[in-house]
Amino acid sequence: MTDALPITPSLTASLIKDRTGRERRSWPLARGLVSILRGRRGDPPPQPSEAHVDIHRQPFRSALDWHQDMVAVWKRNPIFGPGLHDDLKSAGLLPRCVILTSRDGGPLRFRYIGEPTRRVFGDRWADQNIGKPHLEDVHSAYAQAIDAQYREAVEGGEPVYNHLVITGLPRPPVHYRHLLFGWSLGHRRQALLALIDS
């Protein structure tokens, strides 16, 4: 499936552009330092750009070894509880996870955002989104595209394994795979764990 989505170009991407384009020559180092000390970054404000996310379902036989480790953790924890937290930490898998939970029929909200996602969207984005519904993310079209996958994992009761490609960014395409697991106590509580391989 393919979904168009606006992605705000990263600050880093702007720097790359500056390093290779005309703007770099017109922005000497001294002016840059002065600009920083005056409280401005000197970069133009980020402009939304059109991007696409392609989601390709993957067979489990192509899953990596540590994906299989996560499948074993999931099987050991049919209930979302403290045992899962302990298992993920001891297996060293927690830093690769994104975890969302919902209660009483409400939306899925971020509870944990691991390192791969923080590298892409930034620590500031991660801090600001903890506790918030993932569909309220500024990258809303991206969130909408992912939401169907999350729902399938939570309501389908089986892991979902996808390869995702985000293109159209002012940077090379972003490739990653995620393995999604869901838990549900009816409508009272739902949880989604995404294990990301980049």
Add this chain to the structure above:
Amino acid sequence: MRSGRPSIGRKPDAALDLNAAFDRRDTLFTRAAEQMSDIVANPPSGPYAFELLNGGIRELSSLMIRQLPLTTAREARLAHALCQEGIVEDSKALALGEGVALFLDRLQSAADHVGIGPAADHPPVPGAMAAPPAQGLDGVLAKLRACRSAMADQGNGPDTLAPLLDEAVAALERMALREAVARFDSAADAFEAAMPKALPSKPTERMLAAGAKAGSVALDAARRIYQAMASEFLSPRKGIGE
């Protein structure tokens, strides 16, 4: 939805997980049972109605038998109802009845295992059948024991047993759900607490003073330097997916 039942390699003699046992979500068994009830309630029409009805029920019966033994209270209740209503043929009703009995045995074993107390040490109280609705786990299990005793001596008909079982199972379900919700919330809070803390975007005055002193710069310069560095640190990092 996930049933809590492993997809392969079921172990009938394994210890019963009470949380999983009272999981109310759909399983292959419950879906088949409900589909069977729907077919009976709304039978097909037309010249081949009987063949369609008969074939559908036989197919679903076979599917359910392949799912034995039962692993959840919901499955046990549906199996019991199918037997009572005579929807399945005799041989399959017998298998389902054995499935219900095995599930109750495992429930009893699980209760004994967690220290509730063996039924042998506490014979069922005759008045338990007429006692008010059970509130705690002890009361629920006392009723289950009374129910099982009554089933053993065949002194009570299904009309007496079914409501008693339903009441006990419903009370255990509520307790199990409350516990599961508490465990769920506890885990969610633990995950959030484990989230790495990013650099604060607004430093304290003490941090700024220390930075200004170390760098021999003015406090205002130190603040702007910190903001520039924090902004860079907190932004998306390059190199991902390249």
